[in-house]
Amino acid sequence: MTLEIIVMVKQVPDKQEVVIDPVTMNLNRSLTRNVTNSADENALEAALRIKDKTGANVTVVSMGPPQAETTMIECLARGADRAILASDRFFGGADTYPTGLTIAATISKIGKFDIIFAGEESSDSSTGHVGPGVAEFLDIDQITYASNVEYEDGHVIADRELEGGTEIVKVPLPVLVTVLLNSNTPRMQTLRRKIDATRKGIEMWDHDKIGLQPEWVGVRGSPTIVRKMNPIREKERAAKKIEVRNIKELVDELYEKNILKLEEE
Amino acid sequence: MSEFDAIVVGAGPAGASAAIRLASSKKNVLLVEKSDPPGSKNVSGGVLWGNGLSAIIPDWEKSAPVERFVDTKSVAFLTQDSKIGIDFSSKKLEQKKTGYTVLRARLDQWLARKAKEAGAMVINGITVEKLHIENGKVTGIEQDGDVITSDTVILCEGANPRVAINSGLRKPLTDHDVAIGVKEVIKLPENTINERFHLKSGAGFACEYVLGYLKGGVEAGGFLYTNKDSISVGIVVSMSHLRKNDATHTYDMIEEFTAHPYIAPLLQGGEMQEYSAHMVQEGGFSSIPKLYGNGYMIAGDSAGFSFSNGLVLQGMNYAIDSGIAAADTFAAAYDKKNFTENALKSYQDRLEGSYVMKDMRSFKGIGDVTWSPFVHKKIPAMLESLMMGLFMEEGRPKKHMTRMLLDALSQNDMLRVSSLMDAYRMMRRM
Numbered sequence: 001m002t003l004e005i006i007v008m009v010k011q012v013p014d015k016q017e018v019v020i021d022p023v024t025m026n027l028n029r030s031l032t033r034n035v036t037n038s039a040d041e042n043a044l045e046a047a048l049r050i051k052d053k054t055g056a057n058v059t060v061v062s063m064g065p066p067q068a069e070t071t072m073i074e075c076l077a078r079g080a081d082r083a084i085l086a087s088d089r090f091f092g093g094a095d096t097y098p099t100g101l102t103i104a105a106t107i108s109k110i111g112k113f114d115i116i117f118a119g120e121e122s123s124d125s126s127t128g129h130v131g132p133g134v135a136e137f138l139d140i141d142q143i144t145y146a147s148n149v150e151y152e153d154g155h156v157i158a159d160r161e162l163e164g165g166t167e168i169v170k171v172p173l174p175v176l177v178t179v180l181l182n183s184n185t186p187r188m189q190t191l192r193r194k195i196d197a198t199r200k201g202i203e204m205w206d207h208d209k210i211g212l213q214p215e216w217v218g219v220r221g222s223p224t225i226v227r228k229m230n231p232i233r234e235k236e237r238a239a240k241k242i243e244v245r246n247i248k249e250l251v252d253e254l255y256e257k258n259i260l261k262l263e264e265e
Numbered sequence: 266m267s268e269f270d271a272i273v274v275g276a277g278p279a280g281a282s283a284a285i286r287l288a289s290s291k292k293n294v295l296l297v298e299k300s301d302p303p304g305s306k307n308v309s310g311g312v313l314w315g316n317g318l319s320a321i322i323p324d325w326e327k328s329a330p331v332e333r334f335v336d337t338k339s340v341a342f343l344t345q346d347s348k349i350g351i352d353f354s355s356k357k358l359e360q361k362k363t364g365y366t367v368l369r370a371r372l373d374q375w376l377a378r379k380a381k382e383a384g385a386m387v388i389n390g391i392t393v394e395k396l397h398i399e400n401g402k403v404t405g406i407e408q409d410g411d412v413i414t415s416d417t418v419i420l421c422e423g424a425n426p427r428v429a430i431n432s433g434l435r436k437p438l439t440d441h442d443v444a445i446g447v448k449e450v451i452k453l454p455e456n457t458i459n460e461r462f463h464l465k466s467g468a469g470f471a472c473e474y475v476l477g478y479l480k481g482g483v484e485a486g487g488f489l490y491t492n493k494d495s496i497s498v499g500i501v502v503s504m505s506h507l508r509k510n511d512a513t514h515t516y517d518m519i520e521e522f523t524a525h526p527y528i529a530p531l532l533q534g535g536e537m538q539e540y541s542a543h544m545v546q547e548g549g550f551s552s553i554p555k556l557y558g559n560g561y562m563i564a565g566d567s568a569g570f571s572f573s574n575g576l577v578l579q580g581m582n583y584a585i586d587s588g589i590a591a592a593d594t595f596a597a598a599y600d601k602k603n604f605t606e607n608a609l610k611s612y613q614d615r616l617e618g619s620y621v622m623k624d625m626r627s628f629k630g631i632g633d634v635t636w637s638p639f640v641h642k643k644i645p646a647m648l649e650s651l652m653m654g655l656f657m658e659e660g661r662p663k664k665h666m667t668r669m670l671l672d673a674l675s676q677n678d679m680l681r682v683s684s685l686m687d688a689y690r691m692m693r694r695m
Contacts, residue, residue: 033302191297191391192411195268198386 039119076197093219100133279565280421301390304373333469403560448499477645
């Protein structure tokens with residue numbers, strides 16, 4: 001039996017170019033370049049390494065607008081076999097709950113799955129919710145923050161980095177694994193693979209095809225309400241030269257300037 | 266049987282134009298671009314002169330991401346304290362819309378999208394390593410050990426034609442062939458730009474400067490173009506001049522330019538959005554390589570098609586037209602299923618018949634003039650003396666104007682035979 005691996009990926013704005021719209025306080029996505037979420041590239045690489053050893057079938061799944069196609073093609077060009085983009089205007093404005101639901105429903109619709117990979121979190125919202133959420137929706141086990149993921153005889157073995165040590169876990173299939181950022185080196189895309197990926201193309205699934213009601217997904221299915229956004233104002237930082245003769249003078253000076261404060265205050 | 270009819274390397278104006286033309290005539294074409302998205306490694310920016318795109322995208326100005334049409338074109342000489350310039354503002358420029366300021370990051374992306382819509386396969390983020398050559402014939406490209414085959418490869422790599430050089434189709438670049446362009450994009454509100462430059466909504470200002478005052482006496486040109494809500498400003502300095510002046514740095518030079526008393530107020534209050542630098546083709550006619558051979562053609566900057574006579578900097582127009590000429594040559598060769606050097610020879614003929622090669626020929630050797638100390642030192646200083654003579658009112662009787670001109674010329678050492686020779690040479694080449 002061929003192992004069926006699903007990799008969840010997300011297209012995110014390039015974090016080096018992120019601009020916050022001063023009026024709406026949202027990310028201005030129109031100005032930024034879109035890239036594949038870095039941790040998802042590590043997730044895909046973990047999947048492809050298992051594919052290299054076992055001949056597994058790798059399907060990438062994403063939810064996003066049609067322009068996420070470039071990310072999907074990139075995943076195919078790195079070695080995935082199939083790419084499905086859940087794309088529908090009803091999916092817009094989703095928080096992590098309906099996003100997890102949409103991805104889980106898409107995976108169910110695909111049918112068989114043995115291992116689901118996701119990045120530990122996305123660089124644009126950093127919640128780390130969606131991977132574990134999908135595991136819950138599908139009611140399967142999960143390994144979070146994993147590295148060195150191996151497949152062995154019906155089980156996944158992975159390292160989990162903990163404070164003060166590493167936990168090595170072995171979990172039977174089916175299992176969802178969220179992969180640590182930078183835990184491996186994603187393989188390059190080559191021209192040959194990119195051409196083949198472009199020819200192969202991706203599948204776009206809407207809510208109907210996946211079998212979701214419009215009111216379950218997107219902004220309507222989202223329990224989060226953003227009441228207000230506060231921008232972080234950059235503090236004025238001024239470097240000043242303070243002439244002191246000893247430590248006491250330095251402490252006094254800093255205390256006077258309100259840089260050092262006493263505990264009880 | 267080749268995998269593609271044609272492969273185009275580089276998705277700038279030349280490559281995208283070639284790909285659009287080829288795909289529009291149902292050719293199976295691959296357009297490969299190293300930057301992702303296209304245009305993100307580009308610095309030019311730029312005035313797109315002419316209407317070459319209309320041949321492949323009718324009404325292109327309506328949908329292309331152009332910034333402003335140029336209705337004021339200027340040329341100015343800057344000295345330490347002065348600016349002496351000619352402004353040409355004209356209703357005629359507005360009606361003809363002969364030039365548009367553009368930001369290449371946007372334009373190139375749009376062109377690549379048009380190529381895709383026309384049916385070309387567009388692949389970004391891949392750097393082609395070299396041409397695949399079998400028995401003296403180019404039969405495809407190589408990347409990461411793979412060979413992608415095609416009947417013909419059209420090289421449109423831009424100012425730094427690595428593939429053409431690596432494959433021995435072009436001599437390595439020398440200091441004489443290239444200049445360095447350094448550019449800043451300064452963000453300013455649209456209205457502020459309109460007020461500062463006296464522009465109507467949608468109209469733009471483009472100016473090239475002769476910088477006659479830089480430290481160390483380096484010869485450099487400056488440019489300033491208004492975009493919708495930003496200004497592109499920068500310098501171009503020839504590589505050989507930079508080489509001779511080891512202590513000068515391009516970042517000092519652009520600062521000297523933007524701090525000039527008549528440039529700084531134009532940029533005041535703006536926020537720097539981008540800072541970039543790139544090679545600029547400068548070699549002119551003598552640097553044009555052999556443009557075609559068995560299974561390949563070279564177009565755009567890669568072919569040395571760029572032009573500067575000190576009054577105007579052009580390149581994108583030549584790129585577009587040479588890209589189209591290469592595509593049309595391919596189409597003719599395709600009908601006969603013959604892609605040999607002989608079959609592609611008509612590329613040269615097409616270019617010779619168009620303004621592309623005619624311009625390159627008529628302005629042969631212009632680089633020696635535009636980069637000469639005569640243009641960069643003597644003319645600005647002489648003009649300054651002349652203007653001071655004309656407009657300074659010191660309560661003394663005025664001299665005759667001819668006398669004033671002669672005085673200004675002699676003060677700046679321009680009545681010598683060598684200077685007259687320089688002037689003659691300049692007139693001839695311009």
